Amino acid sequence: MVGRGNALTDLIQFLFDFAFAQGLGIAQISKDEEYRSLADKTRNLIIINTNWKNKAELPFIIGHEIGHLMEGDVGLSYYCGNALTSKERHADLYSLNLIFDYAAR
Numbered sequence: 001m002v003g004r005g006n007a008l009t010d011l012i013q014f015l016f017d018f019a020f021a022q023g024l025g026i027a028q029i030s031k032d033e034e035y036r037s038l039a040d041k042t043r044n045l046i047i048i049n050t051n052w053k054n055k056a057e058l059p060f061i062i063g064h065e066i067g068h069l070m071e072g073d074v075g076l077s078y079y080c081g082n083a084l085t086s087k088e089r090h091a092d093l094y095s096l097n098l099i100f101d102y103a104a105r
């Protein structure tokens with residue numbers, strides 16, 4: 001995309017800015033590529049493994065973890081990539097809506 005820099009980086013920055021505006025914290029860690037990102041409600045913090053095996057999936061994961069905190073899901077919520085419970089589906093939808101907001105600006 002000419003003149004817009006890296007689209008993925010751009011989208012991640014948009015998501016981080018949104019999280020900060022909501023008073024959420026973000027920790028970026030580099031673990032092995034199977035280590036799952038998570039949301040920690042007690043600390044209002046999302047913890048993102050930037051070394052995740054599928055880099056293109058990272059914005060969706062970030063939006064998903066933001067969704068857990070915004071929906072008030074308690075405890076630790078690890079990303080699993082297939083929404084088996086209604087909490088996971090809601091976090092997925094939250095992420096899709098955020099990415100739509102970015103795309104439709």
Ligand SMILES: [Zn+2]
Pocket residue numbers: 064068077078079080087088091
């Ligand atoms: Zn989840």
